[in-house]
Amino acid sequence: MSNPSSTADNILDCAQTLIVAGGYNGFSYADIADVVGIRKASIHHHFPSKVDLVRTLVSRYREEAEAGIVALEREISDPVEQLRSYIGYWEKCIMDASAPFCICALLAGELPLLPDQVSMQVRAHFRSLAGWLTSVLERGVAQGRIHLNAPARVEAETFMATVHGAMLSARAYGDPRMFATIATPLIERYAARH
Amino acid sequence: MSNPSSTADNILDCAQTLIVAGGYNGFSYADIADVVGIRKASIHHHFPSKVDLVRTLVSRYREEAEAGIVALEREISDPVEQLRSYIGYWEKCIMDASAPFCICALLAGELPLLPDQVSMQVRAHFRSLAGWLTSVLERGVAQGRIHLNAPARVEAETFMATVHGAMLSARAYGDPRMFATIATPLIERYAARH
DNA sequence: GACTACCTACCTATCGGTAGATAGATAGAG
DNA sequence: CTCTATCTATCTACCGATAGGTAGGTAGTC
Numbered sequence: 001m002s003n004p005s006s007t008a009d010n011i012l013d014c015a016q017t018l019i020v021a022g023g024y025n026g027f028s029y030a031d032i033a034d035v036v037g038i039r040k041a042s043i044h045h046h047f048p049s050k051v052d053l054v055r056t057l058v059s060r061y062r063e064e065a066e067a068g069i070v071a072l073e074r075e076i077s078d079p080v081e082q083l084r085s086y087i088g089y090w091e092k093c094i095m096d097a098s099a100p101f102c103i104c105a106l107l108a109g110e111l112p113l114l115p116d117q118v119s120m121q122v123r124a125h126f127r128s129l130a131g132w133l134t135s136v137l138e139r140g141v142a143q144g145r146i147h148l149n150a151p152a153r154v155e156a157e158t159f160m161a162t163v164h165g166a167m168l169s170a171r172a173y174g175d176p177r178m179f180a181t182i183a184t185p186l187i188e189r190y191a192a193r194h
Numbered sequence: 195m196s197n198p199s200s201t202a203d204n205i206l207d208c209a210q211t212l213i214v215a216g217g218y219n220g221f222s223y224a225d226i227a228d229v230v231g232i233r234k235a236s237i238h239h240h241f242p243s244k245v246d247l248v249r250t251l252v253s254r255y256r257e258e259a260e261a262g263i264v265a266l267e268r269e270i271s272d273p274v275e276q277l278r279s280y281i282g283y284w285e286k287c288i289m290d291a292s293a294p295f296c297i298c299a300l301l302a303g304e305l306p307l308l309p310d311q312v313s314m315q316v317r318a319h320f321r322s323l324a325g326w327l328t329s330v331l332e333r334g335v336a337q338g339r340i341h342l343n344a345p346a347r348v349e350a351e352t353f354m355a356t357v358h359g360a361m362l363s364a365r366a367y368g369d370p371r372m373f374a375t376i377a378t379p380l381i382e383r384y385a386a387r388h
Numbered sequence: 389g390a391c392t393a394c395c396t397a398c399c400t401a402t403c404g405g406t407a408g409a410t411a412g413a414t415a416g417a418g
Numbered sequence: 419c420t421c422t423a424t425c426t427a428t429c430t431a432c433c434g435a436t437a438g439g440t441a442g443g444t445a446g447t448c
Contacts, residue, residue, distance in 0.1 A: 007427080022307035025219035028403065041406080042428050050404065101303070108366040109295070109303045113216035126366040150379050158356060161363050161376050165355025172302040172320040182355050185344050201393075222437060236394050238439065395444075402437065410429075418421085 008046045010036050012057050020101045023110050024054060024118070051115045058121040061103055065125070069132055079140030080187060083133075083159075087183045090163065094170055094179045101171065105164040130156050137190070146190040155190075162186055202240045204230050206251050214295045217304050218248060218312070245309045252315040255297055259319070263326055273334030274381060277327075277353075281377045284357065288370045295365065299358040324350050331384070340384040349384075356380055 014035045018027035029050070033040045047053035068089070076082050093099040104125040111119050133156035140146025148155050166182035208229045212221035223244070227234045241247035262283070270276050287293040298319040305313050327350035334340025342349045360376035 022219065022304045023217060025216065026304060026307045029405085030402075038427090039429060040404090041430080044405065045427065048405085104366075105362060106303050108362045109300050110216045110220060111365050113220045123366055123368070126363065149383065154375060154379065157363060157372065158360075158376050158379070161359025162352060162356040163359065164362050165357065165359035166352075168299060168302045168358050169320065169351060169355050171305050172298075172317055174317070178351065181348060182352050185348065185352070189343065223439085224436075232393090233395060234438085235396080235440080239393065242439085244438065390448090392447080393445090395442100397441085397443100399440070400438095403435075404433105405435105406433070407431085408429100409431100410427105412426085412428100414423100414425075416421100416423085418419100 007036070007038070007042075011043055011046055011053070012060060015053055015057055016061070016099075016103060019054070019057070019103055020099060020106065023106055024114055025110065051117055054115075055117045055121065058103065058107070058118060058125070062121060062125050062128070066128070078145065079136045079143065080145055080191060082136050083187045083190075087163070087180075087187065090167070091180045091183070094167065094176045097176070100176065101167050102164065105167060108164075126160070130160050133159055140190065148190065159186060201230070201232065201236075205237055205240055205247070206254060209247055209251055210255070210293075210297060213248070213251070213297055214293060214300065217300055218308055219304065245311055248309075249311045249315065252297065252301070252312060252319070256315060256319050256322070260322070272339065273330045273337065274339055274385060276330050277381045277384075281357070281374075281381065284361070285374045285377070288361065288364055288373045291370070294370065295361050296358065299361060302358075320354070324354050327353055334384065342384065353380060 011032055014032050015027065018031055018035075021027075029040045029043050032043055036043075043053070047056060072082055072085055076085055090102075094101075104122045107114060107118065107122045108126065111122060114122070130153070134152050137146055137148060137152040137155055137159075141148060141152065150158075163183055163186075166179045169182060170176050170179040205226055208226050209221065212225055212229075215221070223234045223237050226237055230237075237247070241250060266276055266279055270279055284296075288295075298316045301308060301312065301316045302320065305316060308316070324347070328346050331340055331342060331346040331349055331353075335342060335346065344352075357377055357380075360373045363376060364370050364373040
């Protein structure tokens with residue numbers, strides 16, 4: 001009764017875990033084969049090359065992220081609460097170590113070495129995430145719930161950069177709580193009157 | 195008349211450039227040999243193993259960073275100007291592409307895969323940088339030049355995380371100006387009255 | 389003569405990837 | 419219903435290239 005395409009999904013899931021741990025050059029087909037329980041050659045049947053695998057992986061990741069944002073927009077209307085929910089999502093992922101890093105943020109570090117097909121997806125993720133954050137901040141300003149000191153686009157880029165840096169610090173310190181320590185006050189700042 | 199130890203330095207310089215481009219697993223002894231113009235085996239004469247090489251590299255990097263901060267403390271007394279100088283340093287490095295990423299920030303992404311000797315140095319860099327930033331902010335507060343909304347330590351960690359995230363964004367967008375766009379307003383925020 | 393810095397030549401392990409076989413499911417054609 | 423052809427997913431066995439690393443030699447220098 002297992003899903004006929006579950007092996008491909010298992011491979012992607014495994015590759016994602018491995019990539020979160022150490023980036024594009026930090027894992028091999030052999031690593032995946034060991035975890036999934038099939039032979040190296042069988043992975044090539046599902047994903048002819050490593051580029052195919054990672055491109056598919058990042059593409060799936062982006063689709064899930066977009067879907068997550070759509071759901072968040074549907075369920076929460078207040079812009080400040082949307083940001084809180086976004087931060088809360090990552091806080092949970094990092095605290096339970098289920099996905100303690102955004103793969104696009106991690107891959108961005110290796111960008112000069114990435115295959116074009118992958119780097120394009122990484123750039124696209126940055127653009128779309130920054131775009132969404134900008135729209136949330138603009139809506140918050142329009143509703144009088146958010147007060148900014150810089151253009152919404154700049155504030156959005158700063159917000160995103162700080163979130164990515166917070167992931168880095170949580171990892172560097174070996175302390176998952178560091179993420180929330182940095183990220184949570186970010187939102188309160190927008191609520192403060194100036 | 196060349197410095198007898200210049201080859202070792204050349205190797206370190208080259209390795210640093212390569213590591214900035216793609217992290218620990220993104221370069222090889224063969225890459226260094228090609229650039230420096232010696233054979234692979236000769237690198238092993240100076241640095242017996244890759245771990246030795248990168249440990250030495252990060253150690254040198256940290257010493258230079260500490261020395262830079264000492265010089266900065268000596269030349270500039272105003273805390274706000276110290277932060278401006280720190281950001282300005284990185285802005286220059288990123289704009290002229292001479293060193294467009296902090297190697298410790300980059301290595302932090304791969305931390306779970308790094309040899310212990312390297313990961314310890316990376317952690318130490320994060321601690322000492324955050325420590326210095328905390329002291330700058332505290333001094334600024336004591337002098338009435340800086341106003342904070344959170345404890346100095348938290349503000350310092352946020353500052354550092356945002357700077358690292360700004361490096362990531364500049365790389366992801368392929369636009370070195372993105373660094374200053376994000377990092378420069380950071381300092382102005384401390385000057386704002388609340 | 390010891391030491392330093394480099395070399396050639398080589399090692400084993402692993403990398404991403406390929407070739408060809410096999411077993412099982414499926415689907416038409418008679 | 420059965421025979422045959424095809425497809426899918428996996429396997430074993432292998433490829434050339436490259437990884438980090440070693441052994442042993444050589445030319446120059448203190």
